[in-house]
Each structure stands twice: as C-alpha cells, then as structure tokens.
Amino acid sequence: MSYDLVLKNGRVIDPSQGIDGVMDVAFSGETVAAVGAGLSGRKEHDVSGLVVTPGLIDLHTHVYWGGTSLGIDADAFARASAVSTCVDTGSAGPGNFPGFRKHVIERSTARILVYLHVSFAGIYGFSRNVMLGESHDIRLLAARDAVEVINENRDVIIGVKVRIGRVASGPAGIQPLDIALQVADETGLPLMAHIDEPPPSYEAVVSRLRKGDVLTHCYRPFPNAPVDGKGQVKPEILEARARGVLFDIGHGMGSFSWKTARAMMAQGFLPDTISSDVHALCIEGPAYDQVTTLSKFLALGMPIEDVVAASTVNAAKALQRPELGTFRTGAAGDASILEVREGTFPLEDVRGEVVSASRRLFAAGLVIAGRDIGIEADPLAKAAE
Incomplete structure (x- = not known):
C-alpha cells in the first residue's frame, strides 16, 4: 500500500x-x-x-502575536522547535478572544489550543517597560463572559487560566483563583494556575486545585518553591499529586531552577508535562524554545522516552485530546x-546557573x-x- x-x-x-x-x-x-x-x-x-x-505539544506558550505585547509568532516557533501544537495559556481573555481566533488561530499552520484567561483582556500589560498584573483588579475578572466565550469556542478552548501571586494578583491575593475555579466548574473544563512570588503561597494555591487541574511553574526557585529549605518536597504538593493535580514546568523568564529541579527529581517528583512558557521576554533566553527546555531534563538524567512522554501523550491527556500525542492509526x-x-552545551536557568549538558x-x-x-x-x- x-x-x-x-x-x-x-x-x-x-x-x-x-x-x-x-x-x-x-x-x-x-x-x-x-x-x-x-x-x-x-x-x-x-x-x-x-x-x-508524535507531534510535540508545548502546554504553555503565548502566541497571540500582535494582540498582546508578550505574543510570539506561532508558526515560526513551531518550525524552530518542532512543535505541532501550541497551547496558549491566557494571553487572551473573553474580551479579546475573538481577535485571537480570527487573526491568529485560524490563520496558523501550527495547531493552537487555548486556556482562556478569566481576566477580561487576558495578559494585557506584560512588557519590558510595563508589568501590570492582570489579576490585581477583581473588577476585570469576567466569569460570565468567560463562560459564554468558552461555550461558543469549545473546539479550541480547552481550559481556564488564572495567574496568582505577588506580581500577577497582588492585592487581590488568591481571590482570582476562586473565581476561575467557578468558571472551570461551570464549564466542566480543567484549570491552569500560574504561581509566582508570595503571597499567596505555592501550598495555598495547589491545595485548591482539583483532579485534572494544572499547576504550572512547578519547579520554581525560592521564594514559592515546591521544596522547603532542606530540599524536601512540601506535603501539600504530595497531597495534590495524590488527588490528581498535574504539575507542569512552564519555564518562562522566572520559573525554572536547577536547584529546585535537582531536589524534586532526587525525590522522584518528576513533572507530568514539560513546557517552555515561551513569550517575547524569554524567547532569547533563558527558555528559548521547547527543545531547549526538553534538553534540560535530559541533563537532569530523565530518560528520553520520559522526556518525550512529557511533551506528547501526557500533554494530550491534560488537554483531554486523545487524538494528539500518539501515532495510533x-x-x-x-x-x-x-x-x-553529543557535545558540550551550556544550559541556563532563570537565576543564571549554567549547567553543561553532554x-x-x-x-x-x-x-x-x-x-x-x-x-x-x-x-x-x-x-x-
């Protein structure tokens, strides 16, 4: 044949x-x-x-090019990193999703799936000169609008995104997570939660997540690392994994630490999914792309079969898209x-530590x-x- x-x-x-x-x-x-x-x-x-x-799935990207200051070109990134599916995580909210769909998603060769941000305009103030956390003002959290947009676009919207932490939610604290969880419950979709520096704590955020929800930036450096000062995985993280919360890397510009990674992996706490969190402020380092991010886990001793799984079948399960991440007929x-x-390749983390990979x-x-x-x-x- x-x-x-x-x-x-x-x-x-x-x-x-x-x-x-x-x-x-x-x-x-x-x-x-x-x-x-x-x-x-x-x-x-x-x-x-x-x-x-099977086509690599990058579970955490920002590809609303031209619509947000952090967006990159999905097709250029896909070719450079051999990624067939870019999952955009909250670049757009219900207020600007129609433009994302018409001008980017529908014109892209790379497949783009979306975690819709619960904030009305998504991540709208994220650049080298302006850094405004979109979850600071709870007046922008658009639960009703988010549900409407999700129900109209279920072919490409696969989940709900919210960003929590001192940078992302500031005075609103953990409240945006509670609102996003209501949207996720109403629509029957999983949620992806970003965590940056405290408050709130990593433990407080992960303790609210449900089976199938994703905690991204799971190998963060201190503060808000998943390990304590002695390098031990915090009990709340272990409890979350036991009930089915998924842990995603989401490297980005501030969320992957060699120190944290070594401690987590020494205790057998491997990530469920490996993603780059590529955007305009980290595409030239320290994240660069998906293949560079995956290479860091080879350097940590993770077998290539497990590295591939973390960007194929595991990611497809998180998306609830069984037709992806597999070569099944x-x-x-x-x-x-x-x-x-083979050779000598310097690979840096977000705090400037460089590991020489073979x-x-x-x-x-x-x-x-x-x-x-x-x-x-x-x-x-x-x-x-």
Whole structure:
C-alpha cells in the first residue's frame, strides 16, 4: 500500500504505545496511517539517525502575536522547535478572544489550543517597560463572559487560566483563583494556575486545585518553591499529586531552577508535562524554545522516552485530546523530527546557573496534519514515481 507521506528509518519513540525502535511512520490525508517497516509513499523522507515522535505539544506558550505585547509568532516557533501544537495559556481573555481566533488561530499552520484567561483582556500589560498584573483588579475578572466565550469556542478552548501571586494578583491575593475555579466548574473544563512570588503561597494555591487541574511553574526557585529549605518536597504538593493535580514546568523568564529541579527529581517528583512558557521576554533566553527546555531534563538524567512522554501523550491527556500525542492509526497526523547531538552545551536557568549538558535536542523537521512543514532537506527525500 502506498501512503501520502512516509518518514523512513527514524528512531520512533511513541510512549503512548510503548514504541521505541527504528521503523517508518506513514500518513494518509491528515491522519496517521501506519507505523512499521518497509512502508512506501508518494512522498518519502529518510530520517535515519534522527528521532521521530508524535507531534510535540508545548502546554504553555503565548502566541497571540500582535494582540498582546508578550505574543510570539506561532508558526515560526513551531518550525524552530518542532512543535505541532501550541497551547496558549491566557494571553487572551473573553474580551479579546475573538481577535485571537480570527487573526491568529485560524490563520496558523501550527495547531493552537487555548486556556482562556478569566481576566477580561487576558495578559494585557506584560512588557519590558510595563508589568501590570492582570489579576490585581477583581473588577476585570469576567466569569460570565468567560463562560459564554468558552461555550461558543469549545473546539479550541480547552481550559481556564488564572495567574496568582505577588506580581500577577497582588492585592487581590488568591481571590482570582476562586473565581476561575467557578468558571472551570461551570464549564466542566480543567484549570491552569500560574504561581509566582508570595503571597499567596505555592501550598495555598495547589491545595485548591482539583483532579485534572494544572499547576504550572512547578519547579520554581525560592521564594514559592515546591521544596522547603532542606530540599524536601512540601506535603501539600504530595497531597495534590495524590488527588490528581498535574504539575507542569512552564519555564518562562522566572520559573525554572536547577536547584529546585535537582531536589524534586532526587525525590522522584518528576513533572507530568514539560513546557517552555515561551513569550517575547524569554524567547532569547533563558527558555528559548521547547527543545531547549526538553534538553534540560535530559541533563537532569530523565530518560528520553520520559522526556518525550512529557511533551506528547501526557500533554494530550491534560488537554483531554486523545487524538494528539500518539501515532495510533487514525490519530492526528503530526510528527516531530529531532536530532540528538553529543557535545558540550551550556544550559541556563532563570537565576543564571549554567549547567553543561553532554546531550541536546535540536529540531530537524515537523509534520502537521499530514503535511510536511519544513523538514530538513535530505538527499534521499523523493516523490515516488
């Protein structure tokens, strides 16, 4: 049988099916058609020596380019980081979501899914010169509007976003979280909570979250780190995981610490999902992109299979989108092609600590909905006669 597109001879890692071996991945139309040996297609790419995974999902991005000061171009980022699905986490709220949908989401090649911000205008005052926490003023928390917009856009809105902390919510404290939880409950969607510096505490925020909710920035540095001064994971964090709260990295400009990461992983507390929190203020460092963020977990000793899972099947489960993050037949026809390079690679955290890594991931190609999106040219690529 001949397929539309076949990626040949790559190391296929698909944690959703326990696959790790050299084989081919075939696509027909917009979906995965087969995984196996000796597959042929109208268009073929030899990806020998490269890693092929289900399309990477970056669970925390800001891609409302032109609509918010922190937005980046989704398609440029997707190609640079081999990400097929960008999950925008609160750039837009109910007041400006229609523009995000019309001018960015519907025009993008990369798939964009959204955690809608409970604040009316989303994250509207976030730049190098202006830093205004959108959750400071509870008059802007638009619960009714958020429910209406979610119900009208459930094909792309997958959750509710709120930002809590001294920077994000200031005098409003933890109140915005309580309002966002009501919106999440009313719509039956999960919530993603941002936590920055106290008050409130990391423990207070995570203690309110429900099964399936996401605590992003989970490897924060002090203050509001998930570990105490002795490096022990705080009991509230363990209790939250036990009841099904999900823990996401959300690296960004201030939320990933090597010190915290070493302490968490030494105690077996790995993240459920790994995300970049890429935006205009961290795309040139320290986060850079998704493959750089994933590479930091290779440096921490996390097996590549687990790193891939944290950006594919685990992220898809958090989104409640089983058609993503897998090479099962009939799934979305997405694939990320990655190069693992050996060498010496400096990787910094948000506090300036640099770790020298011996391996690093680089983007080598991308397939979205069965379409070849910027695969690196290879001499064996051909269109079948």
